[in-house]
Amino acid sequence: MTGRRLVGTWACGWAVAVIVLVLAVDARGEEASSVPSRAAIESGGTAAVSADGREKSEPKVGDKVADKAPGTSADTPPGKVAGPWEKVSNSDGILVERRTVPGSNLKEFRGRGVVDAALPRVLAVLQDAPHRTEWMSDCSSSYVIEENHEKRTQIAYHRTKAPWPVADRDSINRAEIHLDVENRRVVLPFEGIAHPKGPPVKGVVRMPFIRGHWILTAVRGGQATEVEYQVHANPGGSLPDWIANLASKKLPQQTLIGLRRQVKFREYPALEAEILGSPEARQIMGQAATATSGGAVGLPAAGSASAPSL
DSSP states (O other), rough: OOHHHHHHHHHHHOOOOOHHHHHHHHTTTTTHHHOOOHHHHHTSOOOETTTOOEEOOOOOTTTTTTOOTTTOOOOOOTTTOOOEEEEEEEEEEEEEEEEEETTTTOOOOEEEESSSSSSHHHHHHHHHHGGGGGTTTEEEEEEEEEEEETTTTEEEEEOOOOOSSSSEEEEEEEEEEEEETTTTTTEEEEBBBTTTTOOOOOOOOSSEEEEEEEEEEEEEEGGGGEEEEEEEEOTTTTTOOHHHHHHHHHHHHHHHHHHHHHHHHHHEEEEEOOOOTHHHHHHHHHHHHHHHHHHHHOOOOOOOOOOOOO
């Protein structure tokens, strides 16, 4: 073996060894990161690790992890705005983009594509927490913790499976349904929160920050739905930012591909029928309402027993 080849082989092996070591350290540190620190206990919250590795205190139980405009991080300085979107990929009819967020080394990602199902079906799939394991990328556990039909909100647990030796990540997410009549779309913002019914799990890293949204717009006369999925998250633990960004860039496309499959796999006759019934959605879907059901289409008013609550 020549000296140059030997050096190249050694360098490659060294790089792989460094990556494995980082992942191993991340795996060993998971249990500690799932246990509240003294500072967290005294403040009534739980410990979290920021993107630069410093411990910071999460909000107290029931508080939102962030109260910023969508697309910004919890540490975004006042008056700062996110950078311009840049294309990551465009395949299978799904455009994936990313952008920088002030105050964070972690990129924000967005995916857009058309799903061949009417808006009520897509909305029903999104709010079906127990079956998210069937289609959401690497989701190994998901269940509802609380729902408020009047406010159209849902609080759910979500766990993401990670490859060995990295530990799984989880979060408690609060999501809402907003009927944007003016822009004729349905917006579903979500964000991580602290909740007493979702305590840290041993061996699993609780994500210190996650925020994003879904936007649903009826297209093709109501027979299909344009879907936008946007997320900015900090996976926590000891993972370097570049590894987190590398893994996250595949998430939007994998998620939208999974959603396309799920709308064909599951049906929700009762919920979809209930969704096809209010003046609000008739305004949102416009002519698509008649095309979809042969009559008025809508979303159940807040307070309805079957109102979507994702």
